[in-house]
Amino acid sequence: MEKFSNNFLEKIKKYQKIIIHRHKSPDGDALGSQYGLFTFLKINFPTKKIMLAHEDDLNWLANFFKKEKNPSEDYFKDALIIICDTANKERIANINYQLGEEIIKIDHHPETDNYGAKLKYVDQNRSSCSEIIFDLIDTLKEKQNLKINAKIVNYLFLGILTDTGRFAYPSVNSDTFRVLAKIYQIKGFNAKDIYKLLNTFTEKDLKYRAYVINHYKQKDGFASFISKKNLSKKFNLSSDEITHFVSTLMISKNTNIALYAIYDRKEKIFRISLRSKEVAINKIAEKYGGGGHKLASGVKIKDKKDLLSLVKELESLNRDLRR
Known part of the structure; x- marks a missing residue:
């Protein structure tokens, strides 16, 4: 320094x-x-x-x-x-x-x-x-x-x-x-x-967090939440405001890897946050044009086929982790 x-x-x-x-x-x-x-x-x-x-x-x-x-x-x-x-x-x-x-x-x-x-x-x-x-x-x-x-x-x-x-x-x-x-x-x-x-939330924040908890999918340690296209409008939250809820998926002790995807209506893309408790995920993020840390990365994807491909790669990584 x-x-x-x-x-x-x-x-x-x-x-x-x-x-x-x-x-x-x-x-x-x-x-x-x-x-x-x-x-x-x-x-x-x-x-x-x-x-x-x-x-x-x-x-x-x-x-x-x-x-x-x-x-x-x-x-x-x-x-x-x-x-x-x-x-x-x-x-x-x-x-x-x-x-x-x-x-x-x-x-x-x-x-x-x-x-x-x-x-x-x-x-x-x-x-x-x-x-x-x-x-x-x-x-x-x-x-x-x-x-x-x-x-x-x-x-x-x-x-x-x-x-x-x-x-x-x-x-x-x-x-x-x-x-x-x-x-x-x-x-x-x-x-x-x-x-x-940082610890004060509005009523709409809390209602949205409850929605994520009630609608995310979790299988064998891989948690995912992919928003519907009108979700931010439904909760009166901007795309930027609802991108910061990925940590909600990591609360469960059974979750090893999480994908949180929000659809941005303005840019017409999915903003995706990835998290992991142990295994590195940044290389996978880089493959899809994103990047970040070993345990916390981000990606922007336009085509939902690419998003589903990303999900499959993370599921495979999670299966390897469990072996």
């Missing part, structure tokens, strides 16, 4: 325009790492023009992560591009990243694509990209006397919290708790507000 932080700071000082990206269909870590780094740079480099790039896909926790104006295509010229929490180019939100002058990659997924980054920090042994971002800005703070405030670490804490399954996933290690210990020392930080945000 020491060498990377030095090189990172040089790039920040060099460029006047900086654009920070995340992956498509963002989860808590994609948003937390992106917004945390954005806020840190805005506070400490007020003369720089810093923007967030996206695909106008922010509906989940929209009151916490305030929408920022998406940079125009012309704005990318001569800009430094920083891409957070994204393993491959197909997943980068806002394709205009290619128009930037230089790319920095910061990630914790297994590395499959460098997407032209001249500077990178990739460590798949870290629990989250937000954890890496905290180490980066904490190192810069110590060396350059820069500021870290509660707003920054609120974003990063939420990213760590969600990507570790509330610290239940195998990716959690001593580095995670070392970072958390430092976050808790930041003046104004209050973890209970973040927990309240």
Whole structure:
């Protein structure tokens, strides 16, 4: 981190325009790492023009992560591009990243694509990209006397919290708790507000969760839920809002692998979340154009035949696991 932080700071000082990206269909870590780094740079480099790039896909926790104006295509010229929490180019939100002058990659997924980054920090042994971002800005703070405030670490804490399954996933290690210990020392930080945000559900959320529990299929350790095309409309939830219920399928102690597929009426695709308790599933996700972690991956599929093919592959993987 020491060498990377030095090189990172040089790039920040060099460029006047900086654009920070995340992956498509963002989860808590994609948003937390992106917004945390954005806020840190805005506070400490007020003369720089810093923007967030996206695909106008922010509906989940929209009151916490305030929408920022998406940079125009012309704005990318001569800009430094920083891409957070994204393993491959197909997943980068806002394709205009290619128009930037230089790319920095910061990630914790297994590395499959460098997407032209001249500077990178990739460590798949870290629990989250937000954890890496905290180490980066904490190192810069110590060396350059820069500021870290509660707003920054609120974003990063939420990213760590969600990507570790509330610290239940195998990716959690001593580095995670070392970072958390430092976050808790930041003046104004209050973890209970973040927990309240994540653990408070609306009536329609609860009714939808009950629907998933009552309608998912489970056979010999493989759980699946494939939504009907009008399901989000029925529960008055957007496609983004109902993509975060995959964990519901993993509650059963009998479930080893889970597939959760939601139909997005606007894009006319299935958004698919995959989870596993032991066996790696990311290679299968990559085969269908997706990717992610060994035990948590995502895919977008247009053709239902491909979706059914994916289901069969996961069923086969689950059978092999049981032998």
